[in-house]
Amino acid sequence: xxxxxxxxxxxxxxxxxxxxxxxxxxxxxxxxxxxxxxxxxxxxxxxxxxxxxxxxxxxxxxxxxxxxxxxxxxxxxxxxxxxxxxxxxxxxxxxxxxxxxxxxxxxxxxxxxxxxxxxxxxxxxxxxxxxxxxxxxxxxxxxxxxxxxxxxxxxxxxxxxxxxxxxxxxxxxxxxxxxxxxxxxxxxxxxxxxxxxxxxxxxxxxxxxxxxxxxxxxxxxxxxxxxxxxxxxxxxxxxxxxxxxxxxxxxxxxxxxxxxxxxxxxxxxxxxxxxxxxxxxxxxxxxxxxxxxxxxxxxxxxxxxxxxxxxxxxxxxxxxxx
Amino acid sequence: xxxxxxxxxxxxxxxxxxxxxxxxxxxxxxxxxxxxxxxxxxxxxxxxxxxxxxxxxxxxxxxxxxxxxxxxxxxxxxxxxxxxxxxxxxxxxxxxxxxxxxxxxxxxxxxxxxxxxxxxxxxxxxxxxxxxxxxxxxxxxxxxxxxxxxxxxxxxxxxxxxxxxxxxxxxxxxxxxxxxxxxxxxxxxxxxxxxxxxxxxxxxxxxxxxxxxxxxxxxxxxxxxxxxxxxxxxxxxxxxxxxxxxxxxxxxxxxxxxxxxxxxxxxxxxxxxxxxxxxxxxxxxxxxxxxxxxxxxxxxxxxxxxxxxxxxxxxxxxxxxxxxxxxxxxxxxxxxxxxxxxxxxxxx
Numbered sequence: 001x002x003x004x005x006x007x008x009x010x011x012x013x014x015x016x017x018x019x020x021x022x023x024x025x026x027x028x029x030x031x032x033x034x035x036x037x038x039x040x041x042x043x044x045x046x047x048x049x050x051x052x053x054x055x056x057x058x059x060x061x062x063x064x065x066x067x068x069x070x071x072x073x074x075x076x077x078x079x080x081x082x083x084x085x086x087x088x089x090x091x092x093x094x095x096x097x098x099x100x101x102x103x104x105x106x107x108x109x110x111x112x113x114x115x116x117x118x119x120x121x122x123x124x125x126x127x128x129x130x131x132x133x134x135x136x137x138x139x140x141x142x143x144x145x146x147x148x149x150x151x152x153x154x155x156x157x158x159x160x161x162x163x164x165x166x167x168x169x170x171x172x173x174x175x176x177x178x179x180x181x182x183x184x185x186x187x188x189x190x191x192x193x194x195x196x197x198x199x200x201x202x203x204x205x206x207x208x209x210x211x212x213x214x215x216x217x218x219x220x221x222x223x224x225x226x227x228x229x230x231x232x233x234x235x236x237x238x239x240x241x242x243x244x245x246x247x248x249x250x251x252x253x254x255x256x257x258x259x260x261x262x263x264x265x266x267x268x269x270x271x272x273x274x275x276x277x278x279x280x281x282x283x284x285x286x287x288x289x290x291x292x293x294x295x296x297x298x299x300x301x302x303x304x305x306x307x308x309x310x311x312x313x314x315x316x317x318x319x320x321x322x
Numbered sequence: 323x324x325x326x327x328x329x330x331x332x333x334x335x336x337x338x339x340x341x342x343x344x345x346x347x348x349x350x351x352x353x354x355x356x357x358x359x360x361x362x363x364x365x366x367x368x369x370x371x372x373x374x375x376x377x378x379x380x381x382x383x384x385x386x387x388x389x390x391x392x393x394x395x396x397x398x399x400x401x402x403x404x405x406x407x408x409x410x411x412x413x414x415x416x417x418x419x420x421x422x423x424x425x426x427x428x429x430x431x432x433x434x435x436x437x438x439x440x441x442x443x444x445x446x447x448x449x450x451x452x453x454x455x456x457x458x459x460x461x462x463x464x465x466x467x468x469x470x471x472x473x474x475x476x477x478x479x480x481x482x483x484x485x486x487x488x489x490x491x492x493x494x495x496x497x498x499x500x501x502x503x504x505x506x507x508x509x510x511x512x513x514x515x516x517x518x519x520x521x522x523x524x525x526x527x528x529x530x531x532x533x534x535x536x537x538x539x540x541x542x543x544x545x546x547x548x549x550x551x552x553x554x555x556x557x558x559x560x561x562x563x564x565x566x567x568x569x570x571x572x573x574x575x576x577x578x579x580x581x582x583x584x585x586x587x588x589x590x591x592x593x594x595x596x597x598x599x600x601x602x603x604x605x606x607x608x609x610x611x612x613x614x615x616x617x618x619x620x621x622x623x624x625x626x627x628x629x630x631x632x633x634x635x636x637x638x639x640x641x642x643x644x645x646x647x648x649x650x651x652x653x654x655x656x657x658x659x660x661x662x663x664x665x666x667x668x669x670x
Contacts, residue, residue: 073487073512073514073515074509074511074515075510075516145535146535149535169478171521250485250524251528254521254522255485255522256517256521256522266521272485276485276514277487277514279381279383280514281487282383282386282387282407
């Protein structure tokens with residue numbers, strides 16, 4: 001009797017526990033859903049707001065905004081082509097320099113370096129990622145730019161002056177300085193994430209490869225193949241930083257809306273133009289043009305991210321089938 | 323018990339601070355160039371009267387926007403509002419916006435020529451040709467003619483300008499537009515323009531950085547910045563043909579030289595001023611106030627403050643590297659301040 005009673009109480013209790021547990025689950029689930037949806041809403045809202053803000057400029061210039069190259073606040077003529085060019089080229093070149101270096105660092109840290117070396121070096125690499133961009137900019141002005149002007153650019157124009165990318169006067173300030181700064185800034189992001197990705201590949205993969213008689217290099221190649229999509233993700237994060245970087249770039253790039261094949265010439269990026277000109281923009285059309293620039297930057301970022309996802313997706317599919 | 327008394331004490335201090343804050347507080351926003359002297363003035367004024375001024379240095383464009391939208395009690399700008407902006411503000415706020423000059427600033431031409439310290443002479447037209455990219459060497463005849471005693475090198479001129487929108491660029495381009503038809507036709511004046519040549523640096527320090535590091539560079543920076551950082555700058559030929567070294571005195575002289583021709587609304591550019599001691603690349607910075615304010619107490623305080631800033635406040639100017647307003651201009655300003663009303667009623 002007594003036993004039965006206590007059993008039924010126990011039963012009730014457990015049921016209650018389960019139901020309350022379910023309640024908690026329910027709330028948690030909906031809450032996380034809300035957070036997820038709010039991110040979507042935020043992105044849509046941002047895009048919409050920027051579109052609204054740039055309507056004046058879109059109506060006036062249409063697609064010409066993207067294809068013409070005069071940016072003249074006095075005459076109120078706005079064409080963003082050289083600025084878009086500057087953004088895309090500086091980021092792409094920075095990535096070309098940073099990517100092989102970063103992957104090299106990641107492989108060394110994850111596969112080759114002994115523990116006592118890996119820990120401090122990883123720490124230093126992550127430290128690089130945490131340095132504020134204005135510090136990079138100051139370093140650019142006081143160290144990188146003088147070095148480029150006095151040593152690197154004269155050397156390049158003397159030895160390789162026949163190449164159009166190394167022509168013109170060596171100011172130090174310009175595309176080359178921006179590319180190098182951006183490469184240094186994206187390097188720690190790509191390398192530290194890539195290292196984590198490599199480390200997350202099960203050790204048995206390497207052991208299996210080695211057991212089958214692969215050399216160390218071959219086993220690393222196999223690990224790299226598995227880590228491809230993760231490394232691509234890291235690269236995209238790095239590219240994101242390069243495209244959106246404002247302060248460090250504007251301090252060294254020379255800030256002129258100019259399309260020039262030479263890396264020595266000044267250039268301009270979208271983020272820098274917005275940061276430089278927004279505070280003093282008084283006319284409606286001017287503000288609208290700057291907002292449209294922000295919209296273009298937003299769209300480019302989304303497109304690049306989408307392309308990266310697509311690439312990851314198609315690659316992982318290929319591996320599954322092969 | 324203890325907790326209660328602490329809480330009570332906290333409440334008391336809170337309520338006291340609320341009482342203190344309930345005293346008058348005026349909000350303003352705008353130009354960054356005069357922010358240093360404004361915060362000095364507001365600080366001093368608060369110590370004297372207890373009235374608090376909040377000033378946000380968000381840039382001239384922001385100042386004009388905020389006074390147009392009515393989100394501040396006063397604005398500030400380095401470049402005067404255009405007629406169109408004034409009428410927009412009037413239609414939105416139902417009141418004229420007045421320009422009250424507060425102090426003067428100047429733009430100096432700095433350069434990096436090893437072996438040549440101080441004492442480079444330039445005139446406006448030559449400067450405009452350099453910034454148009456037509457004069458490209460330091461030993462160009464036009465520059466040689468102005469500097470017969472200097473041994474100018476056969477070096478390329480590296481032009482530096484501001485990349486961020488700024489009142490400094492406005493004064494500089496306004497001057498070039500006055501002295502060169504080519505400049506006014508091709509480039510014009512504004513806080514940001516489409517520069518024909520050169521490298522852009524962010525802020526005074528950005529331009530100064532380019533000039534300091536690059537042999538053969540030329541750039542323009544605020545007088546205050548140049549004085550503080552010991553940068554060499556050129557003497558500019560003024561309208562009377564004299565080469566004038568930029569200084570607080572020669573900047574004030576430019577305002578004085580223009581005083582007679584100053585329009586009643588005080589929206590005036592004093593670049594290329596007459597008068598034999600005037601430095602030609604000078605300019606006012608203005609506070610923007612509503613001619614008719616809605617809040618009587620605020621209006622009265624603002625008027626009091628403006629009068630103070632134009633008289634005793636001017637004494638702080640040179641110490642903070644601004645040029646003070648000459649007496650004639652102060653008189654003109656006081657006339658404008660007398661126009662301020664609260665709900666249509668005059669302020670005593």
